[in-house]
Amino acid sequence: MAKLHVTTKINGEExxxxxxxxxxxxxxxxxxxxxxxxxxxxxxxDCGACSITVDGxxxxxxxxxAAEAEGHDIGTIEGLxxxxxxxxxxxKFIEMAALQCGICTPGVLVAAKxxxxxxxxxxxxxVRFWLAGNLCRCTGYDKIIRAVMDVxxxxxxxxxx
Amino acid sequence: MTAxxxxxxxxxxxxxxxxxxxxGRARFGxxxxxxxxxxxxxxxxxxxxxxxxxxxxSAAAALPxxxxxxxxxxxxxxxxxxxxxxxxxxxxxxxxxxIMAREKVLYEGHxxxxxxxxxxxxxxxxxxxxxxxxxxxxxxxxxxxxxxxxAPILHDHIRTDGVQPVPTKPSNIAKRxxxxxxxxxxxxxxxxxxxxxxxxxxxxxxxxxxPHACLASAAEDGQxxxxxxxxxxxxxxxxxSRLLQIETSQIRVTPSEIxxxxxxxxxxxxxxxxxxxxxxxxxxxxxxxxxxxxxxxSGPAPGxxxxxxxxxxxxxxxxxxxxxxxxxxxxxxxxxxxxxxxxSMACYDVDNIRVVGFxxxxxxxxxxxxxxxxxxxxSFAVESTIDILAxxxxxxPIDLRLKNAAMKGTKTHYGPVFDRIGxxxxxxxxxNSAHYKSPVKPGHARGIAAGFWFNVGxxxxxxxxxxxxxxxxVISGNPDIGGSRASLALMAAEELGVDYDKVRAVIAxxxxxxxxxxxxxxxxxxxxxxxxxxxxxDAIKELRVRAAKIWxxxxxxxxxxxxxxxxAGHNVGEFEPLTLAQIAAQAGKxxxxxxxxxxxxxxxxxxxxxxxxxxxxVDAETGHVVIDRYTAVQDVGTAIHPSYVxxxxxxxxxxxxxxxxxxxxxxxxxxxxxxxxxxxxxIPVASDLPMIETILVxxxxxxxxxxxxxxxxxxxxxxxxxxxxxxxxxxxxxxxxLPISPPRLSAALDAAPKLAAE
Numbered sequence: 001m002a003k004l005h006v007t008t009k010i011n012g013e014e015x016x017x018x019x020x021x022x023x024x025x026x027x028x029x030x031x032x033x034x035x036x037x038x039x040x041x042x043x044x045x046d047c048g049a050c051s052i053t054v055d056g057x058x059x060x061x062x063x064x065x066a067a068e069a070e071g072h073d074i075g076t077i078e079g080l081x082x083x084x085x086x087x088x089x090x091x092k093f094i095e096m097a098a099l100q101c102g103i104c105t106p107g108v109l110v111a112a113k114x115x116x117x118x119x120x121x122x123x124x125x126x127v128r129f130w131l132a133g134n135l136c137r138c139t140g141y142d143k144i145i146r147a148v149m150d151v152x153x154x155x156x157x158x159x160x161x
Numbered sequence: 162m163t164a165x166x167x168x169x170x171x172x173x174x175x176x177x178x179x180x181x182x183x184x185g186r187a188r189f190g191x192x193x194x195x196x197x198x199x200x201x202x203x204x205x206x207x208x209x210x211x212x213x214x215x216x217x218x219s220a221a222a223a224l225p226x227x228x229x230x231x232x233x234x235x236x237x238x239x240x241x242x243x244x245x246x247x248x249x250x251x252x253x254x255x256x257x258x259x260i261m262a263r264e265k266v267l268y269e270g271h272x273x274x275x276x277x278x279x280x281x282x283x284x285x286x287x288x289x290x291x292x293x294x295x296x297x298x299x300x301x302x303x304x305x306x307x308x309x310x311x312a313p314i315l316h317d318h319i320r321t322d323g324v325q326p327v328p329t330k331p332s333n334i335a336k337r338x339x340x341x342x343x344x345x346x347x348x349x350x351x352x353x354x355x356x357x358x359x360x361x362x363x364x365x366x367x368x369x370x371x372p373h374a375c376l377a378s379a380a381e382d383g384q385x386x387x388x389x390x391x392x393x394x395x396x397x398x399x400x401x402s403r404l405l406q407i408e409t410s411q412i413r414v415t416p417s418e419i420x421x422x423x424x425x426x427x428x429x430x431x432x433x434x435x436x437x438x439x440x441x442x443x444x445x446x447x448x449x450x451x452x453x454x455x456x457x458x459s460g461p462a463p464g465x466x467x468x469x470x471x472x473x474x475x476x477x478x479x480x481x482x483x484x485x486x487x488x489x490x491x492x493x494x495x496x497x498x499x500x501x502x503x504x505s506m507a508c509y510d511v512d513n514i515r516v517v518g519f520x521x522x523x524x525x526x527x528x529x530x531x532x533x534x535x536x537x538x539x540s541f542a543v544e545s546t547i548d549i550l551a552x553x554x555x556x557x558p559i560d561l562r563l564k565n566a567a568m569k570g571t572k573t574h575y576g577p578v579f580d581r582i583g584x585x586x587x588x589x590x591x592x593n594s595a596h597y598k599s600p601v602k603p604g605h606a607r608g609i610a611a612g613f614w615f616n617v618g619x620x621x622x623x624x625x626x627x628x629x630x631x632x633x634x635v636i637s638g639n640p641d642i643g644g645s646r647a648s649l650a651l652m653a654a655e656e657l658g659v660d661y662d663k664v665r666a667v668i669a670x671x672x673x674x675x676x677x678x679x680x681x682x683x684x685x686x687x688x689x690x691x692x693x694x695x696x697x698x699d700a701i702k703e704l705r706v707r708a709a710k711i712w713x714x715x716x717x718x719x720x721x722x723x724x725x726x727x728x729a730g731h732n733v734g735e736f737e738p739l740t741l742a743q744i745a746a747q748a749g750k751x752x753x754x755x756x757x758x759x760x761x762x763x764x765x766x767x768x769x770x771x772x773x774x775x776x777x778x779v780d781a782e783t784g785h786v787v788i789d790r791y792t793a794v795q796d797v798g799t800a801i802h803p804s805y806v807x808x809x810x811x812x813x814x815x816x817x818x819x820x821x822x823x824x825x826x827x828x829x830x831x832x833x834x835x836x837x838x839x840x841x842x843x844i845p846v847a848s849d850l851p852m853i854e855t856i857l858v859x860x861x862x863x864x865x866x867x868x869x870x871x872x873x874x875x876x877x878x879x880x881x882x883x884x885x886x887x888x889x890x891x892x893x894x895x896x897x898x899l900p901i902s903p904p905r906l907s908a909a910l911d912a913a914p915k916l917a918a919e
Contacts, residue, residue: 038185039371100808100812131848137367137368140813
């Protein structure tokens with residue numbers, strides 16, 4: 001069967017790839033594109049470890065066909081830091097020990113950024129429900145929630161200043 | 162004990178693998194690839210119990226793109242020999258049958274064949290072409306059913322061990338054990354109150370987010386390289402060596418970053434199969450489990466069935482306990498029945514205790530260790546019973562436990578006498594906590610429970626290498642599952658008297674450092690930490706020798722203080738202190754490289770105790786339990802990096818909450834697992850939970866240079882009963898069967914003779 005040719009944007013850069021019709025976005029990201037920061041924890045959209053954004057909207061890469069990326073703008077964990085500068089969420093996660101094994105961390109960070117992009121002042125409940133699709137088995141979520149709340153507060157101060 | 166003042170111990174610096182893990186750069190099991198690699202896939206049994214009559218792989222082998230096919234015939238038979246594995250014991254005869262079924266399949270998901278092909282799609286196609294002829298057998302899933310006369314027998318060779326006279330008939334009860342202290346009958350005769358209840362818990366999965374994954378490359382000269390996600394790469398090497406008859410020096414295992422394990426990655430499933438496929442195909446073979454395979458075929462923790470009878474005086478003094486525990490081992494013997502029995506009453510100093518345990522096989526995947534294996538199950542039963550006793554006596558549940566608490570000098574029912582432990586301190590810290598002192602909100606209730614885990618020491622090796630610029634690399638061999646590299650670097654920096662950022666801790670493969678036992682038993686910061694401290698001391702000894710050489714004095718005349726070599730006294734002579742960097746810069750002239758090494762079998766792992774407090778509300782309509790507030794108190798010895806110690810308490814507590822409220826393996830009548838995915842096997846999510854408050858009690862372990870006790874496992878022990886006790890007090894219905902899921906609780910509330918207590 002002929003491969004499909006896809007032109008899309010990933011982390012701001014134009015990318016072309018060939019894929020099979022049944023390939024998931026996660027297959028292509030982790031395979032031919034070598035972007036292994038997105039993790040496969042379940043392949044069924046239940047764990048959130050492969051969280052990406054599509055035109056700014058939070059999505060599980062395992063639930064999207066690679067062919068569907070044509071003409072869209074994909075954001076992955078690899079696009080979160082700018083050059084050698086980590087995103088404030090990344091800095092805060094390290095500082096506050098909001099990760100243990102780290103397998104869920106890329107997905108949690110992508111999801112948390114998507115939250116703060118649309119809601120700079122979330123309540124704890126809003127953070128908890130927004131991240132309810134990102135399973136973490138190590139931390140009990142406490143330090144993750146605190147880190148996201150802290151970053152939101154810091155970013156609001158920066159905007160206000 | 163006087164409080165120690167440390168420069169680095171107890172601080173919270175950034176972990177060395179932090180940047181890699183927040184950017185996606187860190188490489189986990191499935192992130193390793195090699196040029197020309199094949200993809201391996203496993204064919205699994207659709208039946209819970211059947212004889213394999215024949216396997217025909219010819220059509221699969223003939224499919225273009227298929228490079229190798231293996232079945233049990235490709236693995237040598239193993240003798241009936243028990244070897245240690247993590248915190249469990251395993252039998253190699255059974256391990257080879259776990260990685261590939263031989264005469265029978267014993268659970269749905271049991272591997273029967275595997276293929277390596279040019280792509281995953283071809284591999285899947287090939288699996289569909291393998292013809293297996295089965296003769297179905299009756300199956301048994303439940304532990305109590307499996308113990309009954311007439312139950313389908315899994316293994317004809319099993320005679321119950323520990324029973325006299327030796328039984329003549331096969332049984333699913335693989336072993337009976339008994340711990341006895343004092344005279345139980347005499348104890349109950351003195352009791353003024355006796356509580357007796359029966360309990361069950363469901364089997365649960367470790368549910369690490371990263372599925373099992375490995376890549377194996379076998380070269381033509383017999384050398385094998387493996388990259389894998391594991392809690393113990395030396396364990397992987399050992400298993401593969403025995404199962405495939407390859408000398409250990411021929412197998413190099415490199416651990417990837419590990420995406421959670423909790424005990425479940427202390428055994429092998431894929432690695433021997435990937436190696437065999439690589440040997441047969443001559444190509445590297447990568448294998449990754451799907452989530453469904455993880456649930457169906459990797460080690461869950463057992464379900465349990467228990468009876469607990471406790472007798473006490475009216476003042477709360479417990480005088481006797483009689484406990485029976487039966488655990489599901491899964492398809493092969495080897496549940497954590499020993500630890501379940503030992504941990505059951507370890508919190509209490511009681512004169513008369515009998516604990517009887519049964520290790521029972523049934524048609525489910527063979528269990529693997531899960532965080533304090535066995536302890537949460539037996540503790541749930543005992544701590545629930547003690548809560549009922551407190552209610553019966555009208556006593557505060559913390560006061561009741563304080564009255565009976567184990568302490569230094571207490572002789573346990575399984576033998577050892579406790580050295581310095583911190584249960585009393587934990588109970589007092591819980592009692593004095595802001596949480597416990599706060600009023601219980603209307604419509605809520607509060608539960609507490611205590612828990613215990615021994616913690617493990619065992620074998621560790623470490624090295625400390627001084628670089629030419631005076632910075633130090635600390636090398637050890639335990640996969641870092643939750644921040645241990647930071648803790649090891651902190652201890653080395655403290656010992657050396659240099660800054661934390663001058664020390665880098667790395668994890669070496671099996672060829673690059675001596676043997677390290679698995680990352681398990683809460684042992685790494687304790688045992689490998691001790692090896693790191695000793696390796697660092699060894700390097701310091703050499704640094705003193707070099708300073709002595711530079712000064713032309715005797716090495717005995719040089720001391721190491723504050724990161725510098727100094728003369729031991731004025732009689733040695735007047736010399737400017739030499740820094741690590743200064744000595745390192747002259748190493749070439751004073752004797753070459755400066756390194757330290759250590760290897761040890763660590764003894765004296767300090768037992769750990771915890772006390773948890775939960776405030777809950779029960780929705781009487783739906784049976785939904787809402788946790789409003791939660792506090793975990795634990796004696797952590799010394800918190801080397803307090804943030805990661807807190808993280809262990811929080812994560813363990815939430816796993817225990819999942820065990821209490823939601824998690825269970827659900828089998829249908831055909832013996833098939835009905836919920837092999839994260840949608841239906843529901844682990845706690847962020848919106849289920851409040852913040853998890855932590856109180857770190859520090860009673861230093863006298864057997865570690867920095868007072869370390871293991872901390873990772875204790876926190877999963879108390880939550881099961883903590884939640885059940887809170888629920889009982891919230892709605893007046895005592896749930897003796899886990900999980901307390903909404904359908905079960907609402908059914909129990911509907912069946913309750915009277916409405917919820919006021």
